[in-house]
Every structure is written in C-alpha cells, then in structure tokens.
C-alpha cells in the first residue's frame with residue numbers, strides 16, 4: 001500500500017496559502033521558507049511550461065498611464081521571456097517601448113490596429129486593420145508578427161469568418177487558458193497573483209496566461225506570479241515553444 005501511495009505524489013507543488021497575503025517575496029523575514037528558494041527535494045517534478053502573454057495596447061481607461069516599461073523591467077529582472085500581442089496604434093504611440101519588446105527577447109504577435117471587435121468588421125475591414133497593425137509592427141518593432149494574432153476582447157475566436165480572414169493573412173488566433181482578470185476595475189495585485197498561480201498550476205503543462213500591461217494590478221502582481229509559479233515547479237516559455 002505504501003508503494004502505491006508513492007506513485008500518486010502530486011506532480012505540481014502547491015503554493016503556500018500565506019504567500020499572497022505576505023506580499024509574495026517582499027516579506028521574506030516573515031516567511032520561514034521563501035517561495036523563490038524552496039527546499040530541495042528528491043521528488044522534484046520536471047518543470048512544466050507556462051506562457052505569460054500580454055496584450056500590449058492603449059489602456060482601456062481614460063488618462064491611464066502605460067505600464068509596459070514596468071512589466072518589461074520585471075520580466076528582465078527575473079529572466080522571463082514572454083509573448084506580446086501588440087496593437088499597431090500602441091506601437092506608433094510608444095516606438096521606444098515597442099522596440100524594446102523584441103530587443104528583450106520576447107515573441108511578438110499582432111493585436112489588431114484599432115482594437116475593434118473583429119466580428120464587427122467586414123472581411124475587407126478586417127484585412128485592412130490587421131495589415132495596418134502588421135505594417136506598424138514591422139516598421140517600428142522590426143519583426144514580422146505572423147502567424148501570431150490575438151483578437152481584441154477575445155471576440156471572434158470561435159467565428160469561422162474571422163478565423164478564415166486571419167488565415168488568408170497568414171495568421172492563427174491564439175487564445176488563453178487563464179484570464180488574470182487584471183482588466184477588471186476592482187482587481188488588485190494579490191488577487192491577480194492568486195488567480196494566475198492557482199489556475200495555471202491547476203491547468204499544468206502548456207498553460208497560457210492573459211495579462212494587460214497597462215493595468216496596475218498586473219504591474220503589482222507580476223513578481224509574485226513569477227516567483228509563485230517557479231516555486232510550483234513551472235518554467236516560462238514563449239508561445240512558439242508550445243506550438
């Protein structure tokens with residue numbers, strides 16, 4: 001019986017409940033086992049993969065600051081490569097940051113030009129919008145975003161006409177498994193961190209997580225997300241490592 005039980009050791013290490021309330025790695029003194037340096041164990045699972053993805057776009061709030069620089073700083077500090085779906089008009093407004101997305105080693109995708117709902121566009125309108133974003137991204141970021149496309153608001157991900165239109169332009173639509181809910185007005189950093197670590201861990205290998213870098217919640221949550229998932233045995237990959 002003991003032998004049988006040993007086979008069913010969970011493959012993924014759970015994160016301690018007090019991790020988020022303690023502010024993640026910030027309060028190391030109050031945490032006898034800091035999540036970023038878990039005790040070594042002979043039963044350590046092989047790393048499972050998580051893709052952090054960011055819809056890099058104009059903030060969905062009036063007069064809201066852009067948080068992309070802080071997100072890029074956190075990713076660089078913690079040696080994480082991610083995937084950024086870039087809105088064409090955002091790249092035009094933030095050319096220095098847009099260049100840095102690729103210079104930092106992240107995968108670049110297309111998140112449309114005007115951030116309109118894809119199902120509201122005619123086939124010609126969809127093609128014009130997607131191509132406009134592609135041209136802006138190629139000119140400013142210096143990368144071809146094909147075949148990576150993410151629909152604004154997730155609208156059109158199950159629409160055959162939208163998917164066929166994207167296919168004609170050389171794109172596939174790439175959705176997510178875990179919505180961080182960072183876009184909700186009442187979202188907080190600890191709430192986003194808890195949601196992402198718990199749901200990505202529950203999904204396991206290949207989990208794709210959605211963030212928006214303009215939200216305060218994601219800027220605050222990201223260090224805890226990275227440290228919490230690493231403590232749970234995850235390693236971070238770009239979308240092209242999952243495809």
Ligand SMILES: [Zn+2]
Nearest residue numbers: 055057152153
């Ligand atoms: Zn978006």
